[in-house]
Amino acid sequence: MKAIYEKSVTVLGSTGSVGTQALDVARSQNIKVDAISGATRIDILEEQIREFSPSVCAVLSEYKAKELAVRVADTDCRIISGYEAIVDLAGRGISDAVINSITGKAGLRPSLAAIEAGTSLALANKETIVCAGELVNKAAAENNVKILPVDSEHSAIFQCIGDSRHEDISKVILTASGGPFYGKRREELKAITPEMALAHPTWKMGPKITIDSATLMNKGFEVIEARYLFDMPADKIEVIVHPESIVHSMVEYIDRAVIAQLSCPDMRLCVQYALSYPNRCTGTLKPLDLTEIGSLTFKSPDYGTFKLLKLAYEVLERGGNLGAALNGANERAVALFLEERISFTDIMDLVCEAVDKIRFIAKPTLDDIEETDIISRELIDELSGSKVSD
Ligand code: MG
Numbered sequence: 001m002k003a004i005y006e007k008s009v010t011v012l013g014s015t016g017s018v019g020t021q022a023l024d025v026a027r028s029q030n031i032k033v034d035a036i037s038g039a040t041r042i043d044i045l046e047e048q049i050r051e052f053s054p055s056v057c058a059v060l061s062e063y064k065a066k067e068l069a070v071r072v073a074d075t076d077c078r079i080i081s082g083y084e085a086i087v088d089l090a091g092r093g094i095s096d097a098v099i100n101s102i103t104g105k106a107g108l109r110p111s112l113a114a115i116e117a118g119t120s121l122a123l124a125n126k127e128t129i130v131c132a133g134e135l136v137n138k139a140a141a142e143n144n145v146k147i148l149p150v151d152s153e154h155s156a157i158f159q160c161i162g163d164s165r166h167e168d169i170s171k172v173i174l175t176a177s178g179g180p181f182y183g184k185r186r187e188e189l190k191a192i193t194p195e196m197a198l199a200h201p202t203w204k205m206g207p208k209i210t211i212d213s214a215t216l217m218n219k220g221f222e223v224i225e226a227r228y229l230f231d232m233p234a235d236k237i238e239v240i241v242h243p244e245s246i247v248h249s250m251v252e253y254i255d256r257a258v259i260a261q262l263s264c265p266d267m268r269l270c271v272q273y274a275l276s277y278p279n280r281c282t283g284t285l286k287p288l289d290l291t292e293i294g295s296l297t298f299k300s301p302d303y304g305t306f307k308l309l310k311l312a313y314e315v316l317e318r319g320g321n322l323g324a325a326l327n328g329a330n331e332r333a334v335a336l337f338l339e340e341r342i343s344f345t346d347i348m349d350l351v352c353e354a355v356d357k358i359r360f361i362a363k364p365t366l367d368d369i370e371e372t373d374i375i376s377r378e379l380i381d382e383l384s385g386s387k388v389s390d
Pocket of ligand 1: 151152
């Protein structure tokens, strides 16, 4: 087993919130960065190329890639471009681990490519599991690949489980900050603007996941993620609101002992543990001072107002292609909300309607997943269009 500083990584989505924090870990642990990828932000990619000297950088935008290639012509980094280039990079097998911090369903094929190449996958892209949990688990088993969770709740559960036997676990308890609108009623949510929803109380994250946190869709996705990462049925996955974001999640065992993982909220711990697992190493996190925090509080989620969390449980019960439908519909609805074309409560209503309308496929192939994703996005456009003309 290699020590963390002997490892090398490919960081997909390196310009995003988790991606830049993954590179912070690479910097503090002296980890070699083989490759990076980003969508359009070439200023950040250029800085990262100069600091970490990856041999290759994939850029989603062909146009931006050309500009970046000119800017870094004095380095040894090769610039490749387009979505297929990112998938290809993930599947090259050049690193000890691929850290997937791409946002949205675009992360699915790079995840599968890494797994098929037999590379450990440090997974921050929860949509990979939400869209295709069953296919991803099957591919991981066939290729003997361990999926290492980077999502903070799942990293916590992973840490709490340790070497315990699966049959000894009675349930997992995901904590949720509750987002900025906990306690608000539906009427009060109608006037929420993107600016208000983007101000998350405890975690600093990218725009898409911040909106998902405000609607609790993010927690719904995490319930689905827990189902597939830890092989737990829906009725053994509980969500509890914990506004301080200090307890990152808990595991209850059959003897009623509950093991929790606590730390200051910082994604760097999650990335670092995924890379140091099963060992630990010193990092840059500040020590947790519970006397400074004073008290930790826990409440029940409001499933009535935040109905996407409830919908996620229903989707999980039925399985099939519904995870892909839920994700596709939500991604499109969040984009429309950020463009101020629909309201905050429309996100929840439209996603519920779209998932209800999608044709159910019990055993979807990857093609079925892709098609479901497209149709669910189109449904959101249709349904929101009809709303406007009403
Ligand atoms: Mg999370």
